[in-house]
Every structure is written in C-alpha cells, then in structure tokens.
Amino acid sequence: MQSKGYLALVLHAHLPFVRHPEQERFLEEDWFFEAVLECYLPLWERLDRLIQEKVPFKLTLVMTPTLMTMLKDELLGRRLERHLDELIELAEREVHRTRKDTRVQPLARLYARKFKHAKKIYQERCQRDLVGAYARLQETGALEIITSAATHAYLPLLEPYPLAVAAQVRTAVESHQTLLGQPAKGFWAPECGSFPGLESWLGESRLGYFFADTHGILHAQPRPLMGVYAPLLCAPGLAVFGRDQQTSNQVWSASEGYPGHPEYRDFYRDIGFDLKRKQLGPQFFSAGKRKQTGIKYHRITGPTQKKEFYRPALARKVVQKHAAHFVAERSRQIERIAKLTKGLGPTVVVSLYDAELFGHWWAEGPSFIEAVLRLIAQDDQNFETITPSAYLERHPCQQQAQLSASSWGQGGFHQTWLNQDNEWIYRHLHWASGEMIRLAAKHPVASALLTRFLNQAARELMLAQSSDWAFIMKMKTVVPYAVRRTTEHLQAFQSLRDQIQNGQLDISVVSELENRHNLFPTLDYRCYRKDYQAPKRSPS
Amino acid sequence: MAKPKGKTVSEMLGMARDWGLTGYSKLKKSDLAKLLSKSLKHRSSTELLDLAKQLGLRGYSRLKKTELARKLAIQLKSSTTVKKAAAPAKKSPIAKAKRTATGSARTRRKASVRRQRITSPASAKTTAKASTKAPKIQTQPVASKLPASYHDGQFLLLPRDPDWLYCYWDPTEAQQAKLEKQASLSIRLLRREDDNFVPVKLIPISRLARSWHLQVDSSAHSYQIELGGLNAGGDFVAIMNSNVSDALPNTPSEQVTTEQVHYQTDAKIENPKIRPDTKQELAEQMHHLSTATSSQSMDSAAALDSRSWLESGRGPGSPDKRAH
Numbered sequence: 001m002q003s004k005g006y007l008a009l010v011l012h013a014h015l016p017f018v019r020h021p022e023q024e025r026f027l028e029e030d031w032f033f034e035a036v037l038e039c040y041l042p043l044w045e046r047l048d049r050l051i052q053e054k055v056p057f058k059l060t061l062v063m064t065p066t067l068m069t070m071l072k073d074e075l076l077g078r079r080l081e082r083h084l085d086e087l088i089e090l091a092e093r094e095v096h097r098t099r100k101d102t103r104v105q106p107l108a109r110l111y112a113r114k115f116k117h118a119k120k121i122y123q124e125r126c127q128r129d130l131v132g133a134y135a136r137l138q139e140t141g142a143l144e145i146i147t148s149a150a151t152h153a154y155l156p157l158l159e160p161y162p163l164a165v166a167a168q169v170r171t172a173v174e175s176h177q178t179l180l181g182q183p184a185k186g187f188w189a190p191e192c193g194s195f196p197g198l199e200s201w202l203g204e205s206r207l208g209y210f211f212a213d214t215h216g217i218l219h220a221q222p223r224p225l226m227g228v229y230a231p232l233l234c235a236p237g238l239a240v241f242g243r244d245q246q247t248s249n250q251v252w253s254a255s256e257g258y259p260g261h262p263e264y265r266d267f268y269r270d271i272g273f274d275l276k277r278k279q280l281g282p283q284f285f286s287a288g289k290r291k292q293t294g295i296k297y298h299r300i301t302g303p304t305q306k307k308e309f310y311r312p313a314l315a316r317k318v319v320q321k322h323a324a325h326f327v328a329e330r331s332r333q334i335e336r337i338a339k340l341t342k343g344l345g346p347t348v349v350v351s352l353y354d355a356e357l358f359g360h361w362w363a364e365g366p367s368f369i370e371a372v373l374r375l376i377a378q379d380d381q382n383f384e385t386i387t388p389s390a391y392l393e394r395h396p397c398q399q400q401a402q403l404s405a406s407s408w409g410q411g412g413f414h415q416t417w418l419n420q421d422n423e424w425i426y427r428h429l430h431w432a433s434g435e436m437i438r439l440a441a442k443h444p445v446a447s448a449l450l451t452r453f454l455n456q457a458a459r460e461l462m463l464a465q466s467s468d469w470a471f472i473m474k475m476k477t478v479v480p481y482a483v484r485r486t487t488e489h490l491q492a493f494q495s496l497r498d499q500i501q502n503g504q505l506d507i508s509v510v511s512e513l514e515n516r517h518n519l520f521p522t523l524d525y526r527c528y529r530k531d532y533q534a535p536k537r538s539p540s
Numbered sequence: 541m542a543k544p545k546g547k548t549v550s551e552m553l554g555m556a557r558d559w560g561l562t563g564y565s566k567l568k569k570s571d572l573a574k575l576l577s578k579s580l581k582h583r584s585s586t587e588l589l590d591l592a593k594q595l596g597l598r599g600y601s602r603l604k605k606t607e608l609a610r611k612l613a614i615q616l617k618s619s620t621t622v623k624k625a626a627a628p629a630k631k632s633p634i635a636k637a638k639r640t641a642t643g644s645a646r647t648r649r650k651a652s653v654r655r656q657r658i659t660s661p662a663s664a665k666t667t668a669k670a671s672t673k674a675p676k677i678q679t680q681p682v683a684s685k686l687p688a689s690y691h692d693g694q695f696l697l698l699p700r701d702p703d704w705l706y707c708y709w710d711p712t713e714a715q716q717a718k719l720e721k722q723a724s725l726s727i728r729l730l731r732r733e734d735d736n737f738v739p740v741k742l743i744p745i746s747r748l749a750r751s752w753h754l755q756v757d758s759s760a761h762s763y764q765i766e767l768g769g770l771n772a773g774g775d776f777v778a779i780m781n782s783n784v785s786d787a788l789p790n791t792p793s794e795q796v797t798t799e800q801v802h803y804q805t806d807a808k809i810e811n812p813k814i815r816p817d818t819k820q821e822l823a824e825q826m827h828h829l830s831t832a833t834s835s836q837s838m839d840s841a842a843a844l845d846s847r848s849w850l851e852s853g854r855g856p857g858s859p860d861k862r863a864h
Binding site for chain 2 (some may be wrong): 217219220222223224228236249253272344345373397400404415418423424427430487491511
C-alpha cells in the first residue's frame with residue numbers, strides 16, 4: 001500500500017547523574033540499575049532482534065549526556081553487576097522458597113531466568129557497554145540516537161543567561177560526539193521546554209531538529225497550516241516537530257492508556273514489601289527501610305488491593321492486541337489527516353515518550369514496542385516509521401514560523417519548574433551562571449591547574465541546573481535529596497569560584513570534586529564564552 | 541513559648557563566610573560570636589529580621605534596626621554558653637533522603653510525570669486562577685546552606701505561564717539602604733503599549749519578601765516591574781528596575797501563511813496547492829485534530845480492554861500507598 005504518512009516514534013532515555021562513589025551503596029543509584037535492567041537492556045535486545053530479522057523500522061532514541069556518562073562509568077558498571085548478582089541470588093532463593101506453591105513458583109523461575117538472561121546479554125552481547133551496543137544499532141540506520149542538554153537543564157528558565165543555555169547545548173553536542181563517535185543530528189529540549197531564541201544555539205551546534213509540545217507549534221507565529229503534523233522551520237537547517245497528543249494519551253493516559261490493563265504486571269506489589277526481612281537479606285534495605293526489588297508476582301487485577309497472580313502468557317496476548325490497536329489507530333489517524341490536507345505534503349505523527357515507561361513502569365512495554373514495529377513493517381500499512389532527519393531529507397520544503405514557548409509539564413508552560421516549592425533555586429542558579437560567564441570571559445586562556453578549576457566549576461554549575469531537582473521538589477517525592485544535590489553543587493561551584501577569584505588554588509579540592517563528579521571529561525569552560533569554537537574533528 | 545535558639549560553630553562559620561568576613565576560620569566559638577556581633581551593624585534589616593527568626597527571638601518585627609542588632613548580639617554571644625546536648629539533633633540530608641525514599645524514588649517520580657504529561661495547556665489557566673491568594677514569603681529550605689543574598693542588584697522578571705510572571709530581587713547594599721528608608725514597599729507592574737511602558741498595577745509587598753508571583757491580565761504583552769515605595773506626596777519612587785519580560789502567548793496567531801521554505805537552502809517557495817481563502821479554515825481544522833486527545837473510533841477489542849481498565853479506576857500513574 002502506498003505510504004500516506006509517517007510515524008516518528010521517539011523514546012527519551014534520561015536519568016540525572018546519580019553516581020555516589022562516597023558510599024558503597026546509595027539508594028538513588030537504584031534508579032540507574034532499575035532503568036538498565038528493566039528498560040535499556042530489554043529494549044536493546046528487541047531492537048537488535050528486529051534488525052537481525054531484517055524487519056524494517058526507524059526509531060529515534062534520545063540518550064541524554066548524563067545517562068550516557070553513567071552507562072560508560074566503570075564504578076556504576078561494577079555496581080550494576082553486583083546488583084544483578086544479588087537479584088539472581090534472591091530469585092534463586094525465591095524458587096526454593098516457593099517450591100510448594102504451584103502458582104508462584106513458575107513466576108519465581110521466570111525472574112531467575114530473566115535476571116540470568118539480562119546478565120548474559122549485558123556481559124556477552126553488549127560487552128558491558130550499552131552505549132557501544134546502541135551505537136552499533138545506529139550504524140544499521142534503523143536507530144537514530146540524539147542528544148539533550150548536558151545535564152537536562154530546563155532551558156527556558158536559563159534564558160536570561162543565554163551563554164548558560166549555549167554551554168548546555170555545546171557540552172551536550174561535544175559529549176555525544178565523544179561517546180558515540182557520531183555527531184547528534186537532533187536535540188531533545190529537556191521537558192520539551194522551548195522558547196523563542198533557543199533555535200540560535202541549536203543552529204550554532206548544527207543540530208537539525210528538536211521537539212516541542214503541541215501548543216508550542218500551534219501558537220507559533222504565523223499559525224501553521226498543518227498543525228503538529230508537519231515540522232516548522234525555525235532557523236536555516238533547523239526544524240521543530242510537535243508532540244501528537246493522541247498517541248501520547250494512548251500510552252500515558254491514566255484513563256485510557258494501555259499500561260493499566262488488568263492483565264499487565266502490577267508495578268507496586270513487590271516482594272521487597274511482602275517478604276520477611278530475613279527472606280530478603282540486608283542488601284534489599286536502604287537505611288533500614290524496605291525498597292523495591294524488581295520481583296513482582298501480581299497483575300494489576302482491578303480496583304482492589306487484593307491482587308491476583310500474574311499470568312505472563314495472557315499478558316503477552318494483551319500486548320499483541322494493544323499493539324494492533326495502536327497501529328490501526330495510527331492508520332486511521334493518518335488517513336483522516338491525509339484526506340484533509342490532500343496534496344499539501346505527507347503527514348508525520350510524532351510520538352514522544354519517556355523510554356523508562358517501557359519496561360520499568362510497564363513491564364510489557366518493550367514487547368509492545370517490538371510488536372508495533374513488526375506490525376507497521378507489514379506491506380499493507382498506509383504509513384511507515386521514520387526518523388525526523390530522514391523526513392526532512394525526503395521533504396525539505398516546510399512552513400517557516402517562530403516557535404512559541406511551551407513544555408510538556410503540567411499546565412504546558414514553566415510552572416512545574418518554577419513554583420513556590422522550587423523557586424528559591426533560581427536566584428542561586430542565575431548568580432552562578434553569571435559568575436561562570438564572567439570567569440570564562442576573564443580567562444580566555446588559563447594554566448593547566450586553573451583550567452581544571454574552571455572546568456570543574458562549569459561541571460558543578462551544570463549539575464545544579466538539572467531539571468530533575470526542581471521537578472522532585474515540585475512533586476514532593478525525594479525532596480531532601482534534590483535539595484541536597486542542588487545545594488551541594490552550588491556550594492562546590494562557589495568554593496571553586498572563590499579560589500579562582502582569590503588566586504589560591506587548592507589542588508586537593510578540585511581533585512576530590514573531579515573524582516566525585518567525573519562527567520564530561522572533555523568539557524571546556526570556554527563554552528561559556530561568546531567566541532567559543534567547538535573542537536574540530538575529522539569526519540568519521 | 542519557644543525558647544531562643546543558639547547557633548552552632550559551623551552555622552556561625554557559614555554566617556561569617558556569607559557576610560564576607562575574614563580571619564574567622566580559627567576562632568573559638570565565643571570569639572566568633574563577638575566577630576559576628578560586631579558585624580551586625582553592617583547587615584541589612586532583612587538579614588537581621590531573618591536572623592532574628594532563625595534565633596527564635598520574639599517581638600523583633602517592631603524593633604528599630606539598631607535595637608534589633610543589639611538584641612541579636614546578646615543572643616549570639618549567649619548562645620556560646622548553650623550546652624552541646626541542648627542543641628537540636630541534626631540529621632544529614634542523605635539520611636533524610638533515604639528515610640523518605642522508601643521504595644523506588646524514581647518510580648514515584650515517574651508516576652507524577654505520567655499524570656502531568658497528559659494535561660492540556662488549557663488547564664494552565666485553571667492552575668493559575670486557583671492560586672490567586674497572596675503568595676507566601678518563600679525561604680530556601682533549612683537543608684540548603686547557600687548564601688541568603690549576593691547583593692548583586694539582581695531584579696529578574698521571568699514568565700511562568702500566560703497568566704503569571706515571577707520575579708526575585710537581591711538589592712545591593714546601597715539599594716537596600718534606600719529600600720529600608722521607605723515607609724512601605726510596593727512592586728509596580730508596567731505594560732508595554734506602543735513604545736512606552738505604562739503602569740498597570742501597584743502591589744504592596746512585605747518587607748520580608750524577596751520574590752513575588754504577579755498575575756497579569758492578558759498574554760502576549762511585554763512587562764517590566766519596579767520595586768520601590770511611595771514618597772510623601774503619594775507618588776511611587778522606583779529603586780530597582782527589572783528586565784523586560786514577554787508574557788507567554790496562549791492563543792494561536794491570527795496570521796496564516798502558505799509560504800514554504802527549503803530546509804537546507806532557505807529558498808522560499810509559495811505552495812500553489814493552497815487556496816488563500818481556505819487556509820484559515822484548514823488551519824482551524826488541523827488545530828482541532830492536533831489537540832484531539834483521543835481517537836474517535838475506539839470500537840476494537842483492544843478498546844474494550846481499555847474501558848475495562850477505565851472502570852477499574854486504576855491508572856498507570858496511580859501511586860501505591862504502600863510505597864509511601
């Protein structure tokens with residue numbers, strides 16, 4: 001069937017920098033372990049299988065610089081394997097404990113197999129390097145990996161300090177190139193937070209496209225003719241694609257989204273809360289408190305606290321049904337739009353999701369992605385998957401407009417990251433941004449030691465700018481941790497800045513910070529200068 | 541009645557650093573208290589009021605600056621005699637974070653993400669209207685040991701959403717002195733009309749305030765604000781001026797274009813297939829489709845599954861009470 005349109009499926013994989021070498025075990029590092037084992041590994045395996053089986057598909061994956069740095073980190077790699085070994089050991093104990101329970105034991109065996117399989121995939125097929133493994137998928141052309149702001153800063157609230165925005169973009173682009181060996185073609189504005197003016201910094205870094213929330217496109221100047229179903233050109237060589245709300249709702253929505261089906265595995269019911277302390281072992285407690293283990297035997301069931309046991313075979317059938325529904329809906333949606341815009345150009349439906357939803361929250365999510373991609377690859381579909389860069393290559397003539405400010409947070413603007421729970425951080429972030437810009441302007445060149453101080457000051461500032469901290473404060477989840485991280489990085493920045501200012505550089509201070517916050521080894525503090533020149537690289 | 545509290549050595553060291561004092565690092569607690577007491581006369585009224593609050597003094601808001609400084613000096617010096625055991629037990633932010641984070645913190649974070657991302661921008665208005673009561677005076681969390689002030693003269697106005705702007709200020713010593721001379725403080729909101737900024741609102745504020753949320757009447761305007769007081773004649777006297785900030789538009793542009801541009805070459809091309817008289821109508825229809833949150837034809841077997849879940853009232857983002 002002739003293609004009338006496209007689906008651009010975009011998965012946003014991000015975690016804030018949660019590496020804590022100062023302690024042997026640190027609860028927030030679990031975020032990383034859970035995301036790797038439940039999302040990034042299963043997703044890689046399924047995409048790799050599609051490629052091996054020559055199923056044609058296109059997928060865009062955002063890998064944020066902080067996530068890629070952590071995936072490449074040796075310490076976190078070792079701790080990840082330790083975590084995996086502990087899970088294998090727990091699952092085997094569970095197989096033994098449930099030996100007389102015919103309903104639970106198959107599930108315990110399932111988890112034991114799953115963890116052993118994950119270990120094998122991680123160690124043997126990915127060679128303990130998920131970034132490298134994903135890079136190999138990118139080489140096939142099926143996957144396009146793009147970048148985001150260096151530490152996922154919420155850029156609209158840095159707008160008063162344009163060079164702070166520039167530094168986030170420049171550092172991200174440089175880090176992406178270093179870690180993947182390929183330049184990023186596109187950019188994920190953290191939280192889809194965009195504002196008029198962002199395009200100048202993205203264009204400068206030769207990024208070809210980025211994404212905005214629906215109303216960022218709909219309220220553009222002039223008004224777009226195609227709604228969110230065609231990109232807007234907002235600068236030479238730079239396009240912005242808008243989020244499609246229908247596809248978001250089908251997966252995200254609490255009222256109609258697929259992941260809440262009663263047959264799917266329940267996320268919350270975890271043996272970490274159900275078993276006795278002795279049955280779990282001390283490694284599954286944090287500061288004496290229970291925590292999730294990842295072993296969950298129940299399904300969502302319904303509006304009841306009495307959960308029934310998970311039935312994997314039935315859940316797999318539901319996945320297939322939901323995938324078929326998703327694809328059929330896209331076909332109808334594209335048909336409807338194509339009819340309306342006949343002759344004006346092909347429709348592109350842009351579906352943006354947090355990657356961690358698929359696998360971490362929604363256990364069956366990676367299977368859903370695989371099933372959707374297999375169904376779309378069939379010959380009788382009226383649309384195909386595409387990456388934004390491929391779309392722009394095929395259809396270079398698009399409407400030009402100035403983007404309007406938006407985010408994908410509650411309310412659609414900046415209120416999630418600027419409200420009475422987190423507003424106190426901005427006077428400090430802005431002051432530090434101004435100081436960093438001033439220091440970079442003052443030191444066009446610097447001695448080796450001073451360069452280390454300036455570079456680390458830039459790292460500390462960027463870490464304080466992560467949108468995650470303001471978000472956690474707003475959502476009132478792990479607020480003390482978010483406050484601590486914001487404060488700790490700003491204090492570190494101030495300490496380095498004071499030493500630079502006084503000309504008394506204590507090497508032990510910078511060494512300790514470099515060891516703890518070791519991201520962006522190639523960062524150049526001059527990215528805070530107007531005349532910054534990105535390092536020249538030979539074409540790969 | 542709460543007893544006045546003392547300051548620990550590390551808190552005093554932090555104060556000395558924040559106040560830009562020198563030669564304090566090796567002082568004993570009693571000497572440190574003396575040094576800080578001497579420096580009180582150089583602090584702004586706001587800082588003294590903050591400190592009085594931290595030290596648990598009562599009835600301080602009515603005191604003159606010199607009297608307040610004197611009382612604070614006494615309290616600082618007396619705090620050096622407080623026994624260690626009487627000091628409130630301090631717990632590290634890490635320990636607190638861990639206690640809070642039962643279960644997976646990331647998971648609860650994601651739960652909230654899921655719930656918020658399906659909200660349409662139209663709800664921004666509802667959110668803004670719901671918070672029309674006077675803003676609380678915000679202070680940073682106790683766990684945050686950042687300087688209370690940088691005295692850099694910053695007065696920044698930021699757009700928050702189409703209905704609200706946010707501002708904060710950090711006066712220089714000279715500006716602070718001028719502000720303190722005012723009988724009362726106000727923020728004056730100015731809106732750009734043609735080439736001029738026209739006053740539209742005068743908002744009385746507390747002396748303790750350091751930031752404010754301002755409701756604005758309409759979107760797509762440029763705003764600026766001033767911080768100051770009223771003179772004897774009742775006229776507003778500006779002491780600090782903010783940057784200009786554009787409020788965020790929340791409606792589509794009235795202008796629709798049919799022109800297209802080449803992605804790489806920047807060449808302009810008129811799209812001949814669009815009739816000028818129908819472009820507005822088409823833009824409206826596409827807008828409607830773009831904002832449709834659900835499909836029209838949920839008649840498949842899978843849709844039935846979705847409905848059964850809907851009846852369950854259990855969304856993917858529903859937090860589990862056990863995890864809290």
